[in-house]
Amino acid sequence: xxxLLWLVPTIPFAGAALxxxxxxxxxxxxxxxxxxxxxxxxxxxxMLIAWQFLHQPPAGGGYTQHLWTWMxxxxxxxxxxxxxxxxxxxxxxxxxxxxxxxxxxxxEYMRGDEGFSRxxxxxxxxxxxxxxxxxxxxxxLLYLGWEGVGACSYLLIGFWYxxxxxxxxxxxxxxxxxxxxxxxxxxxxxxxxxxGTLNIxxxxxxxxxxxPQGSIYATAAGLLLLGGACGKSAQLPLQTWLPDAMAGPxxxxxxxxxxxxxxxxxxxxxxxxxLFALSPTAQLAVAVVGAATLIAAGFxxxxxxxxxxxxxxxxxxxxxxxxxxxxxxxxxxAIFHFMTHAFFKALLFLASGMVIxxxxxxxxxxxxxxxxxxxxxxxxxxxxxxxxxxxLPLVTAGFYSKGLILWGALSSPVGSATLWFFxxxxxxxxxxxxxxxxxxxxxxxxxxxxxxxxxxxxxxxVIVLMTLSVVGGFVELPSYxxxxxxxTNFLQSALPATAEGHAALSExxxxxxxxxxxxxxxxxxxxxFLQRRELSESMAESGLGRALHRWWxxxxxMDWLYDRLFVRPVGWFxxxxxxxxxxxxxxGTAAVTRSxxxxxxxxxxxxxxxYATALVVGTVIFVLIVALL
Amino acid sequence: MFALGLIGLLVRRNLLFILMAIEVMLNAAGLAxxxxxxxxxxxxxxxxxxxxxxxxxxxxxxxxxxxLRLYHRFHSLDVDAASEMRG
Numbered sequence: 001x002x003x004l005l006w007l008v009p010t011i012p013f014a015g016a017a018l019x020x021x022x023x024x025x026x027x028x029x030x031x032x033x034x035x036x037x038x039x040x041x042x043x044x045x046x047m048l049i050a051w052q053f054l055h056q057p058p059a060g061g062g063y064t065q066h067l068w069t070w071m072x073x074x075x076x077x078x079x080x081x082x083x084x085x086x087x088x089x090x091x092x093x094x095x096x097x098x099x100x101x102x103x104x105x106x107x108e109y110m111r112g113d114e115g116f117s118r119x120x121x122x123x124x125x126x127x128x129x130x131x132x133x134x135x136x137x138x139x140x141l142l143y144l145g146w147e148g149v150g151a152c153s154y155l156l157i158g159f160w161y162x163x164x165x166x167x168x169x170x171x172x173x174x175x176x177x178x179x180x181x182x183x184x185x186x187x188x189x190x191x192x193x194x195x196g197t198l199n200i201x202x203x204x205x206x207x208x209x210x211x212p213q214g215s216i217y218a219t220a221a222g223l224l225l226l227g228g229a230c231g232k233s234a235q236l237p238l239q240t241w242l243p244d245a246m247a248g249p250x251x252x253x254x255x256x257x258x259x260x261x262x263x264x265x266x267x268x269x270x271x272x273x274x275l276f277a278l279s280p281t282a283q284l285a286v287a288v289v290g291a292a293t294l295i296a297a298g299f300x301x302x303x304x305x306x307x308x309x310x311x312x313x314x315x316x317x318x319x320x321x322x323x324x325x326x327x328x329x330x331x332x333x334a335i336f337h338f339m340t341h342a343f344f345k346a347l348l349f350l351a352s353g354m355v356i357x358x359x360x361x362x363x364x365x366x367x368x369x370x371x372x373x374x375x376x377x378x379x380x381x382x383x384x385x386x387x388x389x390x391x392l393p394l395v396t397a398g399f400y401s402k403g404l405i406l407w408g409a410l411s412s413p414v415g416s417a418t419l420w421f422f423x424x425x426x427x428x429x430x431x432x433x434x435x436x437x438x439x440x441x442x443x444x445x446x447x448x449x450x451x452x453x454x455x456x457x458x459x460x461x462v463i464v465l466m467t468l469s470v471v472g473g474f475v476e477l478p479s480y481x482x483x484x485x486x487x488t489n490f491l492q493s494a495l496p497a498t499a500e501g502h503a504a505l506s507e508x509x510x511x512x513x514x515x516x517x518x519x520x521x522x523x524x525x526x527x528x529f530l531q532r533r534e535l536s537e538s539m540a541e542s543g544l545g546r547a548l549h550r551w552w553x554x555x556x557x558m559d560w561l562y563d564r565l566f567v568r569p570v571g572w573f574x575x576x577x578x579x580x581x582x583x584x585x586x587x588g589t590a591a592v593t594r595s596x597x598x599x600x601x602x603x604x605x606x607x608x609x610x611y612a613t614a615l616v617v618g619t620v621i622f623v624l625i626v627a628l629l
Numbered sequence: 630m631f632a633l634g635l636i637g638l639l640v641r642r643n644l645l646f647i648l649m650a651i652e653v654m655l656n657a658a659g660l661a662x663x664x665x666x667x668x669x670x671x672x673x674x675x676x677x678x679x680x681x682x683x684x685x686x687x688x689x690x691x692x693x694x695x696x697l698r699l700y701h702r703f704h705s706l707d708v709d710a711a712s713e714m715r716g
Contacts, residue, residue, distance in 0.1 A: 604714075607708070613639055
């Protein structure tokens, strides 16, 4: 089955090409059928490959499919070749399956939209790029997929391009991620210059052999790759683009800006984990970025009033958890959280899409309320997704994955109690903002009557994802629940196990504190946003509350800071330098030539005798010069 | 003789006379060749004169054609009348 691997990215790509060429002339039904089918076939093939991978794992834990040589210059050889191991298999499966359900959902959600086939073309192209990113066996192919998903993200954020606001959001996302991508490109140059290859597997082996523990090159390469990951995964300090990216259609937000693309940074770091294992500094940087982001985004999510922006900040915060997991060496825990996060965050976005549709594209949660009776499916999707996001003990997927990360943060030799503490505060915040969202949207007085009923095409994906958000966690049971780390064992061939160090608490005790934080958040949300709503309102009205609200509402003023720090100086400079200084060289040359021309043109009188005279005089002078010298 | 031809070329405005001045200059060059050949006893000078004769004939053919065109266009043989191509 492994030889079918090339079909997994090719089919969505072919689907995208066909939809781009023939889409405008297709019936909407055909376009939707084609868009969903290409992803569906791709998902089935992934499943077949996974089936064989489980039963007959390839030798050495990885299977390489070399398709053709991409470029070959001197000792620089790159192939279009795919590498499949446990890590890329997990990503491939999650990407194709979640994409498939989101495509099915979109076929109803986008119904009647002018750019219906264009939407499916972009989405298919995105899936193809994402799979290339995940399967690429060398870093340059990975980079190709990386840029491909970035381009699709740009196209889909600005999908409704007639509103200039959406175009600006798309540009912001593209430019901000470009900052990280540049760092990543520099990292690739460094790796190639030092180790002479870009093939990931040989690169990792070469790094292990040539670089000592704590090598300066490993640190530099690790930090540069972290820069790229920060841009793509919306981590501090490059997280500002993700909340604005919610300008795109909701299925896009679910697929690209929650479930798959934004976790590409996590994949990159897990893929190059050897570099980070070699450099404690780079690894600590990953953990600190993750911890800082999850706290900062948690506070920002607490005061938003747009349903999608709350979810966007919670995505940023959850990816912060994954970075924390990677940073403390709990590699498998981070990948586990990626998987469960893909399920419950896609679910939450799809459910919010249902709410938004039935509220006539109203996204402000304070204009909703009491929707529990009207939209039972969306309500239960939100309850299950929200519980999984916040980590309701024992029954939800998010609980297991987040617990594993937090336990890694506390117990691994690289982790520390401080990082763990930040993670626990994050749990409290997550539970607080999640249930604030649910209570304000679905409970309380009803402001608007929702109108439309949603059909089964939107319902089925939501139900499937609801199931996955619950059962997705049972593939890894912690030691106090029978100790069945199937997921970790499966990933063992690709990622090292989490190192066990000493911990100040037992696993059960630490988990107890996490659960306590969850219930504290839930209780506070219940008290402030459901029971005594006026209390939270009066808190927000007070002087300090208002200042904090404004500060967090603008994401800690990051946009303001960047505006002052980069946008305005650059704008000022470009205005001041309107007559570009560098251009003076070229305009100066032109001016000198022009003045020479205008003086010489006076000699062109058009009189033949005048020319003859000039000829004679010139000859005489020339002969005189030759004779005299 | 060459100088006479040159002066004729520079001062005359009539194209016919200019052409004749050029002929004079060519003949001056030919005479110089022939006399130089006679002085050093070489036949090359006379051969060169034959070449000059050919060139002169060709030049006159082109020059007279130009003269006719000029007359057709300006109804005069004054070359200064045809000074329209100024820079």
